[in-house]
Amino acid sequence: MNTLKIPAETVTEAHIQAYERDGVVCIKNAIPMEFIEIVRPAADWCRQNPGPYDRDIAREEGQFYGGQYMWLRNEAFKNFLFKSPSGAVAARLLRSETIQLYYDFLLTKQPGASNPTPWHQDRLYYPLSGNGADSLLSLWIALDPVTLDSGGMEYVAGSHKWQKLYAPEAFNSDSRFNDLDIQRVPDIDGNRDDYRILSWDLAPGDCLVHHVMTVHGSPENHADVERRGLAIRWMTGEVRYDPRPGTVPEQNTVIASEPNLIAPGCRIEGPDFPKFRVETMPFT
Numbered sequence: 001m002n003t004l005k006i007p008a009e010t011v012t013e014a015h016i017q018a019y020e021r022d023g024v025v026c027i028k029n030a031i032p033m034e035f036i037e038i039v040r041p042a043a044d045w046c047r048q049n050p051g052p053y054d055r056d057i058a059r060e061e062g063q064f065y066g067g068q069y070m071w072l073r074n075e076a077f078k079n080f081l082f083k084s085p086s087g088a089v090a091a092r093l094l095r096s097e098t099i100q101l102y103y104d105f106l107l108t109k110q111p112g113a114s115n116p117t118p119w120h121q122d123r124l125y126y127p128l129s130g131n132g133a134d135s136l137l138s139l140w141i142a143l144d145p146v147t148l149d150s151g152g153m154e155y156v157a158g159s160h161k162w163q164k165l166y167a168p169e170a171f172n173s174d175s176r177f178n179d180l181d182i183q184r185v186p187d188i189d190g191n192r193d194d195y196r197i198l199s200w201d202l203a204p205g206d207c208l209v210h211h212v213m214t215v216h217g218s219p220e221n222h223a224d225v226e227r228r229g230l231a232i233r234w235m236t237g238e239v240r241y242d243p244r245p246g247t248v249p250e251q252n253t254v255i256a257s258e259p260n261l262i263a264p265g266c267r268i269e270g271p272d273f274p275k276f277r278v279e280t281m282p283f284t
């Protein structure tokens, strides 16, 4: 098993308690700039050279790009996952000494990108079951300075405790989730005063971490700067393959195909789902 290291001061008990209470936390300077600088040009390369699991989300070509599993085709992303403290941040927030990668997701909104990311909850997009699937978390790492004006993320505090599962929402006008007979996320924008909505201005290397049940979204990019976010999904505990209708097809493909060949009901284990031991270095 590979080891990921993290200084104790990166994730404090206060961060962990905020994450547990709100279902989201902001961790400033979580990822050292040396990693951000390596992954930024790789992100641009991936957007310009889309891979098999990528999607142009916007109606206007190239405006809102969603790349999945970059690490399977790009060394810089692989290096990021195996060397940066991203997985260790996740493990600390989950109070775990080990962590397993689910997948990496690159979301870039170009200046003027007119697509908001709809309010949604991640849980039912994933073809997964088990206690680890219900506590999976996502690090959204800023590769650029990010504000609400440039499409910064927003989260409904405490929504991970609502004990509600919501149907996936398409990020664009495609119909992949239309036929699901599952309740939809409530109208957050129409009733913003009823919710505690959290957002943060970010510098490159800051990250936002949210629980798989937390309702979140992001506005259009009205600024004149690009908004690149690298979202990495990490998990612990028992996670099994549950290929329900309406789950993300690309994730089903990776789970069920070579080299993983995971059958329905079996644990998510294989070369594309590496596990790591986490070492916390003492306070400096």
Ligand SMILES: O=C(O)CCC(=O)C(=O)O
Binding pocket: 105, 107, 117, 122, 138, 140, 216, 217, 218, 229, 231
């Ligand atoms: O970057 C965005 O706008 C959406 C990201 C998101 O929904 C996620 O990481 O779960």
